[in-house]
Amino acid sequence: MEILRYSAFTDRPDGGNPAGVVLDAQGLDEADMLRIAKEVGFSETAFVTATEAPDRAHTSDRTHTPDDTHTPNRTHRVRYFSPRAEVDFCGHATVATAVALAERGTPGALAFQTNAGRVDVMTEMAEADGHGLRATLTSVPTSSEPVAPQHLASALEALRWSEDDLDPAFPAHVAFAGNHHLILAAASRERLAELDYDFEALEALSRDQSWTTVHLFHRQTDTLFHARDPFPLGGVVEDPATGAAAAAFGGYLRAIGWEAVGTPITVLQGYDMGRPSLLTVTTDASDPRVSVSGQAVVLT
Structure with a gap:
């Protein structure tokens, strides 16, 4: 298991909000995830506990169908922990996780199944010259x-x-x-x-x-x-x-x-x-x- 560390909503390491990211959290229980979040020490750490290909992704629980053509190429079950407790949803850790996945060969449209519901995420190059990655999350209904x-x-x-x-x-x-x-x-x-x-x-x-x-x-x-x-x-x-x-x-x-x-x-x-x-x-x-x-x- 590798614990990654990113800073989100910034293009420089000394800006933004740091988040821990664990992309291979299968097999970890809540006590394990809370312990790791405490050790990382950031406000939140995201744990990817399952990944499904498009033909196995569950889409029936979508609360809203947007008028777009972005079909997720992967669905990930994601959980978030602060050093004190589990949090239903965390935006900066979502952006960090999406960028981490994109850097490892899973760019484009993704779906994160969170405790709060489904959150769609899109990653793309941040600038025309190809420098850096940007992630856009689309929340549950507000x-x-x-x-x-x-x-x-x-x-x-x-x-x-x-x-x-x-x-x-x-x-x-x-x-x-x-x-x-x-x-x-x-x-x-x-x-x-x-x-x-x-x-x-x-x-x-x-x-x-x-x-x-x-x-x-x-x-x-x-x-x-x-x-x-x-x-x-x-x-x-x-x-x-x-x-x-x-x-x-x-x-x-x-x-x-x-x-x-x-x-x-x-x-x-x-x-x-x-x-x-x-x-x-x-x-x-x-x-x-x-x-x-x-x-x-x-x-x-």
Whole structure:
């Protein structure tokens, strides 16, 4: 068994979000995978526990049939573990796994069967000159609902924020794209940059409400956003790039009727941590899912 290490949503090893990848995890039980995730020490490690060729791939559980011609050439069963627990879906580890598979001879269209449902993935060269690989994941169908006032108040207290720190143009929601994420808009870039929260309080609230991360963002333009994602539930103060939250964020923008929906949106994350990351989020009015794309590079 080989444990690979990649950084996702970046084209350089000192950027993005590191993820462990195990492509041959057949035979490992949950205790083994949790132990390996702890040893790797990243926010998540992905484990490919089974692979099927197209003629054996199960497609009956698809929740949505897109209008495209990308038939997966492989279906992979993938599970994700933080150092503390299994996570139903992880975006940056999905991108890392897809790039790792493409580098080993399985490029193009793939399907990942996750605990959250089927996630379609496409890998391709990132640039015209053939430098680097980019992966695009298409999430399970998204949803988004306003957060209960008492839970918003508890979150603001844990974040050490006030109501005045929020951008009134963006209502506070809990959004889903495989996991649930609290979505909060900072009124200023400075407020976002000064993140200093009560880890224990936010962890307890996230556990109680089943929020995988708290997705904090600030709008720079209609199609450019800055984001930060506390992940205390996974034992991580902050993620430098969070593909699952970015997918949920895309669903959130569609749910609130954001005027730029349908245009690719850029999310810049990790800059305040010194690990710059770039995520591209794309929505489609006719598809309840959201696509998130980015590069991934090997960590040595």
